[in-house]
């Protein structure tokens with residue numbers, strides 16, 4: 001019943017076969033995030049490129065994650081959704097994802113924006129698991145902020161919070 | 162020993178009969194985090210507030226007298242419960258505050274904020290060391306890290322063996338050691354540490370001993386004077402009592418010599434604009450109007466535990482622990498983190514389920530009404546020691562049943578099935 005709402009098949013699939021896992025080079029910035037309540041962690045890298053109009057585009061996301069099925073699957077799905085997007089579009093997706101999972105189940109997710117990630121709507125009903133779903137996404141947001149600040153800068157570990 | 166009528170006892174705990182997550186009967190296996198309270202405790206608090214409430218140790222009216230009597234009677238009963246004298250019991254907000262009180266008192270001695278005698282006796286400096294263990298709750302680790310940072314002292318620790326015991330052979334205690342702080346019973350492993358052995362080693366070098374008794378006092382008979390420790394802490398909310406109250410035990414002679422931590426009203430002897438002197442303990446360490454109904458409630462919890470008998474409580478929890486260890490060991494893929502034999506072991510059973518993250522196990526259990534704790538349980542270094550980020554932890558109290566142990570084990574199997582690893 002409730003369990004299968006939360007652990008939808010697509011989430012379990014991503015958990016068992018995470019997309020884009022592993023740490024790769026080159027990358028523009030790296031972020032390390034930790035969930036202090038459970039000790040789960042993710043190290044996530046972003047590589048950006050410019051499209052023909054000069055807009056920054058997400059070329060690659062690579063990551064090493066230790067965590068529960070929700071955090072692993074959410075990070076995996078993030079890579080599906082944002083690799084190939086412009087940074088601006090990806091931030092729109094991140095915003096919609098945060099809005100959904102922090103919405104206590106009251107937010108109707110927009111499938112056009114979130115695609116398969118609407119599967120995480122069930123997590124919103126479990127406040128204790130929201131941080132799990134967001135771990136990789138916060139790492140992405142942080143890494144992009146670093147990459148945009150210092151486009152060709154060396155990798156830096158984000159201060160885990 | 163009188164056998165325990167758990168069904169009858171459970172009727173005292175209104176919360177235990179509620180349902181959760183679509184009408185599942187609650188199976189509460191998280192008493193190590195916080196315990197539930199019997200009506201007797203709730204009633205005592207209400208009766209105090211309805212009849213006797215006033216600021217204690219202030220004012221001369223009848224209510225103030227009654228409130229002060231209730232507060233001091235609570236102190237005396239709680240002290241007796243752990244083999245202490247009333248003036249050796251300081252009420253704090255919780256165990257964490259009790260540990261910080263000692264840490265800050267030693268810190269204040271170190272910066273010479275008090276009389277020369279106390280400063281010399283308790284001061285810490287760059288030559289000094291504090292010894293803890295790798296299995297400590299953050300509450301008994303971070304305050305010492307901070308005290309070391311403030312004073313230049315060095316933190317050392319006992320390691321933990323893969324069996325979940327303190328590695329006593331690799332002993333960091335030396336003539337530099339000023340304080341040895343350790344838990345009586347680990348909140349993760351269930352390990353009961355050899356208090357007397359550690360006290361003897363500390364004594365041999367003249368170090369003070371602080372015992373974190375958060376997980377022992379609620380579950381077994383504890384006599385602090387007999388154990389010979391200098392300080393001990395525990396929290397009301399883990400022993401069927403209210404939150405917002407904890408106890409710092411300190412040997413009378415030490416408390417009498419120590420500088421205060423929090424200062425202000427109620428803890429003074431004489432106040433002048435130029436400076437103040439301080440009341441004798443325990444008042445010296447209870448600045449401001451204290452928690453009062455909570456003290457009354459905690460004393461009622463102690464009365465309640467006494468009426469069962471702590472030996473009976475311990476025996477009952479031992480049965481539950483044994484059942485959990487045996488039945489979980491029967492589940493392929495489950496690994497207990499902590500001692501698997503019942504020797505020197507209490508009722509915290511932490512485990513890993515191969516192929517299923519602790520959070521996910523906890524979610525399946527929760528879906529079945531079984532409340533456990535998942536994560537590092539405020540003992541992150543210990544989890545790192547075992548190479549894991551998170552474990553599932555079941556903890557027992559006197560009101561738990563063998564049937565609930567079965568619910569736990571069934572839930573673990575269900576989690577394996579759900580995640581396809583069973």
Ligand SMILES: Cc1ncc(COP(=O)(O)O)c(C=O)c1O
Nearest residue numbers: 255256257298300348373375396
């Ligand atoms: C062993 C141990 N020490 C210290 C604490 C801290 O207790 P409190 O949070 O009530 O101060 C706990 C409980 O969380 C504990 O289990």
